[in-house]
Amino acid sequence: MEIVVHARGLVKKFGNRAVVDGLDLFIERGEVLAIIGPNGAGKSTTLDLILGLKQADAGSVTYWREDPFHQIGVQLQSTPFFPGFNALENMRMFAAFYGLRLTNNDILSILDQCDLREVVRTNADRLSGGQQKRLSIAMTIMHKPQLLFLDEPTSALDPRARREVRNLIQSLTATGTSIIFTSHDMEEVHKLATRVVMINAGRVQAVGTPEDLLTEYNVTSLEELYIQLTED
C-alpha cells in the first residue's frame, strides 16, 4: 500500500508546554483515518502541522509526492463563504482562487454530488447548517483532490444532515480519495473510519481499525474505549 502522508516525531510547543509531543502518524491511499481524542488533545494542531499551517518544533512530514498541495482539499472548522453570494457564485469564486477552469456545468455537477442542486441560487449564509457543511466540502473537492482533511465535518448537525454528510464522505472514498477527519462522535467514527488514531496529551495513545481496537481493549464500542483511555 502507498503511504500518502507520513508524520514522524512531531513536536509543537506553546511556551513551555508541548501540545503535540512526539507524534507519529501515517495514512495509506484510500484510507479513511479518524483522529479522535479529548478537547485540547492536540488534534487540530496536528492537522495544522501536517498541512504546514503551523511550524513544528521537531519532526517531519512527508507526502506521497513533492508538490502535493494541488492534490489536497482542506475543510477547517469555520466555513469561509463570501456573504451575500449564492452557492454557485461562491463555488465560482473559489474555482477562480484555485485557478481552476470549470464550466457552470462542472460546478453544478459537483453541487449535485453534494446534494445541493436545489439550493444553488440560495445565499450561502441562508443555507442550513448541513447544507453549509456540504457546500464547504463541495469547495474542497472542486479540484478532485487525492487527499482530504475534514475537521469535524458533522459537528452541530441534525441526524439527517449528519447522515447526508456521511454519505458524501463515503461516496468520496468510493472514488479512491484518502480522508483524514476528526470527530467526537464515536458511532460515526465506527461507521466511517477504516482506521482510528486516538490522540491524548499530544501523543498517539491507541491506533488500529475499529474492530481491532474493540478486540485489543476488550470493549464493545469505541465510546467505551474512549472512556477507558481517558480515565484518570
Ligand SMILES: Nc1ncnc2c1ncn2[C@@H]1O[C@H](COP(=O)(O)OP(=O)(O)OP(=O)(O)O)[C@@H](O)[C@H]1O
Ligand atoms: N496558538 C496557540 N497558543 C497557545 N496555545 C494553543 C494555541 N493553539 C492551540 N493551543 C493549545 O494547544 C492545545 C491543543 O489544541 P488543539 O486545538 O490542537 O486541540 P484539539 O484536540 O483539536 O481540541 P478540540 O477537540 O477541542 O478541537 C490546547 O490546550 C490549546 O489551548
